Amino acid sequence: MRRRDFLKLQVAAALSIGTAALGLPSWLSAGVSPDIAVVKGNPAAATRAAVELLGGMSTFVKPGQKVIIKPNMSFTADIASATNTHPEVVRELLIMCMEAGAGTVRVLDHAFQTGMQPLELSGILAACNSVMRGVCHNLTHERHYHETRLDGAQEMKTNAVMTDVLEADVLIAAPVAKTNTSTGVSLSLKGQMGLILDRSVMHWRYDLDTAIVDLSFKLKPALAVIDASRVLSANGPYGPGKVLTPGEIIASADPVAADAMAVASYEWYGRRIQPRQVAHIAQAHARGLGRMDIEKMNVRRLSL
């Protein structure tokens, strides 16, 4: 751990002790974590604080475990375009996983293009390499995938999933919040399409929304951290489109709840949208993958 990271950890620890001392609701000090954490602040600190609110990374990652972080890093565009996850968010998650004692951490995506260029331009490659070399990869070759049965699927019963993901103990979804012309929004559930080899089949053979939920049953993230530091509120996923800057990080152990929270929190195409208006979120709720009724859930907000 570098000095800077150590200091950050200290700050975060002090922060959590400090906030506790300031008389937080009893459920937090009693060790009851909220269902959803929404933290406003600079991307790295907000990411750390959001995960700390959920009980810290050690709640999700046990020593020696293999962890996969799935950000958006497919688009050859800069940070301001809001098409890729903020590199600081990914970097902070990576550091926290290391702190929790993870055996192996990988930051993986199946980008639209082969090669390292999108990873470089998104800034995520450099951010990961600054923590540990060789963890961030764009897997486009079929040799990194393994044909797998998707248990609990209604339509897409099989696809080739990244071998690393199949071997992993913990999956962390770290999408950027953005619109998608086909599925309304692209958040932690939709983002799981970047972990399989053949995405096309989800478009042409299956109902896309059903297939996304099918996939999410197999590849359900243990932790969803949605980067809403910038939100591509229109013309996604490629952009360019109107970018909002809420400067927030939404985290939850329930990816459906995290997605629902993100949908309800921001304007999409200049409008308020209910989670139920996003077909794959509504279906994930109906099929019991997670909950979208965030109004009934424990939400903890923090502003740094």
Add this chain to the structure above:
Amino acid sequence: MGSNVRKIVQGICLILFCLLLGAADNGASFGLPPDLFLRSDPLAGTTVPLIARAVIPALLPAVFVLLLAVLAGRLFCGWFCPMGTTLDIIGSMVRRILQIEKNKRRRTSDPVPRSIRYFALAVILTAAFCRANLVFWASPIPLTTRLYALVLHPLGLDGISQGLEAVSPLLEWLGAVDWLYWTPDTRQFHTAWFVGAFWIVLAALERIRPRFWCRYLCPAGALLGLFSRFAFWRRYVSADCTACGRCSAQCPAGILHDNPALSQPAECLACQACVSACKPKAVHFGLNSGTPAFSSPPQRFFPSRRTFCASVIAGATLGSLSRLDILQCSAITTEALVRPPGSRPETAFLNRCLRCGECMKACPTGGLQPTWFQAGLSGMFTPFLNPRSGACKQDCTLCGAVCPTQAIHALPLKEKQWAKIGTAVIDRKSCLAWAEDRRCMVCKENCPYGAVDVVVQKGHIAPVPVVHESRCYGCGFCEKHCPKKKSAILVKSAGALRLNAPMFEKTAKTAGLELDPRRHQGIIIGPDAENHSMPPGFLE
């Protein structure tokens, strides 16, 4: 000694050739033009300006090769030509595998007449006078480039990929994470098997005679032979010669069996195998004229007048047929054939293209592929964009930069961005949105030019994509990513700018094209907030 020096020079040249070719797709070329060897091809350097009726400054190195022949004979063939070196390597492998002993007396008779290559040369040159390009069938450096770029390089990468997969547990154990995930950018090229088969035939011919191609078939060698008939630097034999025949047994050109003392620069590869083989050290290469040990009239391998006339007629006929073929093909079949950005008009393009495959090797996405018969027999092996294997990147200018004959203009990026190569057309009968009412906008998502819009159309539940032709470059990202098995959006050559003078920006702007991706930023698709229907992708 001289023979060993030659092998070292040959090795260095082949390695340089491979390095330049290997670096073609990242622009690093050690201060040399990436197509240096192609530009040195004496046959291409002679015929292409003749066909194009233009001086092509890039082909200047070929002039030096011809001058070298005047001074020192076919030194190029024996020392520098990557095809010769490749054939030497293949030949020694073939002979070793078939256990043809190195020192066994080689068969020295000629199985086919040596005049074939002169015949081929005359055909190609005559066709060039008739403005038809036959040179790509037999020009050595393009043939070699094609072998390395389209066959050996992909095979090698695939081998590495397979190897890495095989040792992946070991890599994991060693913690070599970068190697574990490193996947070479493997790509496959159409016609690769044909190129491979061609070289297998050459390998088989090596079994019959060493350097069979160079001895009997290579028209570039014939051209250098013509220039080197009176070479200053040549082989001399002193009176110490005992006529033992050792040199004759070693000569890869097979020209010493009748008279080991006779110097024949037009046939001799200047390899100096005879110098090494000679026990009494009677053979040397130099400028002075030692007195020959034997005197006999030089052998004539030149074709007869009758053969020469026949080759001229053959060349003229083939040339005319080739031109007819080009005319009728460019009229009817090129609709689906998208040429690289900055390509000259079809006839000029075909006249210049050497079919070397350098542009295909350089293309970073693997989108440029060789044609089979899509462009007619005369257009075989020319490059075209196959978006399904790779689209044309908007920030890349490599294919033109590496083209030795400028069949594809070398354009600065600003100019290349206006060199429209085609237009995407949506097949409404198979498009998921148009034909099946499904919410799919993958083509829109992938278009770098903002040329695809999704619009609400009467009679369609889902919004459907439409192409703005004036904004479409023809890059093919839409076709590449269309989720249909057979893409429902296809790039056609319609609207492509094919110019002899590289003024693409001006022409494009005159034609009213809007190929500037930055101009389309911030355009919001879908209905705005006042509209009562939902934005794209959301339910009511």
